[in-house]
Amino acid sequence: xxxxxxxxxxxxxxxxxxxxxxxxxxxxxxxxxxxxxxxxxxxxxxxxxxxxxxxxxxxxxxxxxxxxxxxxxxxxxxxxxxxxxxxxxxxxxxxxxxxxxxxxxxxxxxxxxxxxxxxxxxxxxxxxxxxxxxxxxxxxxxxxxxxxxxxxxxxxxxxxxxxxxxxxxxxxxxxxxxxxxxxxxxxxxxxxxxxxxxxxxxxxxxxxxxxxxxxxxxxxxxxxxxxxxxxxxxxxxxxxxxxxxxxxxxxxxxxxxxxxxxxxxxxxxxxxxxxxxxxxxxxxxxxxxxxxxxxxxxxxxxxxxxxxxxxxxxxxxxxxxxxxxxxxxxxxxxxxxxxxxxxxxxxxxxxxxxxxxxxxxxxxxxxxxxxxxxxxxxxxxxxxxxxxxxxxxxxxxxxxxxxxxxxxxxxxxxxxxxxxxxxxxxxxxxxxxxxxxxxxxxxxxxxxxxxxxxxxxxxxxx
Numbered sequence: 001x002x003x004x005x006x007x008x009x010x011x012x013x014x015x016x017x018x019x020x021x022x023x024x025x026x027x028x029x030x031x032x033x034x035x036x037x038x039x040x041x042x043x044x045x046x047x048x049x050x051x052x053x054x055x056x057x058x059x060x061x062x063x064x065x066x067x068x069x070x071x072x073x074x075x076x077x078x079x080x081x082x083x084x085x086x087x088x089x090x091x092x093x094x095x096x097x098x099x100x101x102x103x104x105x106x107x108x109x110x111x112x113x114x115x116x117x118x119x120x121x122x123x124x125x126x127x128x129x130x131x132x133x134x135x136x137x138x139x140x141x142x143x144x145x146x147x148x149x150x151x152x153x154x155x156x157x158x159x160x161x162x163x164x165x166x167x168x169x170x171x172x173x174x175x176x177x178x179x180x181x182x183x184x185x186x187x188x189x190x191x192x193x194x195x196x197x198x199x200x201x202x203x204x205x206x207x208x209x210x211x212x213x214x215x216x217x218x219x220x221x222x223x224x225x226x227x228x229x230x231x232x233x234x235x236x237x238x239x240x241x242x243x244x245x246x247x248x249x250x251x252x253x254x255x256x257x258x259x260x261x262x263x264x265x266x267x268x269x270x271x272x273x274x275x276x277x278x279x280x281x282x283x284x285x286x287x288x289x290x291x292x293x294x295x296x297x298x299x300x301x302x303x304x305x306x307x308x309x310x311x312x313x314x315x316x317x318x319x320x321x322x323x324x325x326x327x328x329x330x331x332x333x334x335x336x337x338x339x340x341x342x343x344x345x346x347x348x349x350x351x352x353x354x355x356x357x358x359x360x361x362x363x364x365x366x367x368x369x370x371x372x373x374x375x376x377x378x379x380x381x382x383x384x385x386x387x388x389x390x391x392x393x394x395x396x397x398x399x400x401x402x403x404x405x406x407x408x409x410x411x412x413x414x415x416x417x418x419x420x421x422x423x424x425x426x427x428x429x430x431x432x433x434x435x436x437x438x439x440x441x442x443x444x445x446x447x448x449x450x451x452x453x454x455x456x457x458x459x460x461x462x
Contacts, residue, residue: 028226039315040090060112066318072319079329084120085132086120094112095117097115132228137205138176141162184225188225194228196230214237243262259360260356265306271284293443341414342376342385353375372390383449391440407451413446
């Protein structure tokens with residue numbers, strides 16, 4: 001009865017708590033390109049991460065020791081990534097650091113000797129890449145029977161849920177909060193936030209996790225830390241949700257023109273799954289680099305809560321990626337790099353806002369619906385970048401009246417600096433490409449400078 005009452009009170013708190021989205025930091029609001037990585041030991045014989053020959057590691061320590069930190073960090077930098085979501089623990093609760101908590105609770109086989117998390121954070125920070133740590137607060141079903149009893153999960157269960165008659169809500173949350181406290185004490189100063197996996201498609205994980213307590217454990221130690229939850233109806237006490245796509249729902253469509261832009265960040269698998277799961281040889285990449293690039297631009301124009309899109313794939317034990325991953329991301333980065341300042345460090349445009357749910361096939365700019373593309377702004381609004389993703393015939397594009405009333409003084413092509421003719425009338429703005437210039441088939445970026453601004457101070461340096 002006490003456990004049920006505690007769970008009910010947690011549920012009541014969630015229904016009355018203010019929206020935490022207001023606390024999202026500017027660094028995350030202005031980030032648009034991430035990478036989501038799982039590197040996972042799920043126990044002897046359980047996988048999950050394999051090496052390039054298709055073999056799982058012989059032990060947890062072997063998997064941790066096989067990770068190529070420098071190679072991974074170099075790839076993230078080369079692929080133009082702004083932030084990485086990296087696994088702290090997932091299946092079977094195996095933290096990728098020497099966890100004293102796991103030993104204290106009688107689970108010594110769930111602690112590795114290498115501080116892989118610390119090494120990854122250090123290497124990514126050295127390259128200017130922010131780090132999020134993926135965690136799972138309700139993965140007790142993967143533990144061995146005696147381990148489930150030790151941690152309060154209970155001996156039995158069905159699917160991802162415990163047997164509610166055996167489940168000890170207090171004990172499970174004591175264990176969970178102690179593990180999170182250890183993680184945050186070790187790494188909280190050096191990361192941007194924590195990602196919490198859901199674990200229930202019904203969106204009812206408050207039955208297992210005391211989310212108010214967990215938020216206090218995390219942010220009570222480091223108030224700057226953001227909390228993000230994959231969203232199945234409730235972000236609980238997290239600051240925001242992320243929509244995950246594993247080749248399902250809208251992302252089951254292999255045509256990137258159909259993928260919707262969302263206000264929240266998006267995590268989308270483009271290889272086999274979130275971790276390396278197939279041996280080298282056969283190309284497992286699902287989407288084209290061109291579609292991934294254009295969707296990243298679209299999402300930058302729609303996403304108001306930060307994070308843009310985090311493309312997902314996992315590295316092999318021993319280094320490297322499934323066939324096609326590096327090649328796809330290298331092409332993606334090649335498209336992104338020349339126009340990076342119009343994506344990285346920007347916010348979705350107030351001048352030409354794009355509606356939630358817009359896809360490349362049905363883009364509109366709100367006040368005057370057009371089909372050409374999306375827009376992003378510098379954080380201070382002095383620069384607007386027009387991304388012409390669906391070029392018109394001819395040299396001109398009517399972009400309409402800015403929704404926020406801004407007036408532009410000059411227009412140039414971002415990549416070449418050539419002047420774009422900018423005409424204004426009662427219908428808004430008309431841009432005309434210079435002679436000899438044609439629309440880029442993937443994305444032409446026109447840089448608009450607001451009258452009276454000092455634009456160079458407001459642009460990021462990717």
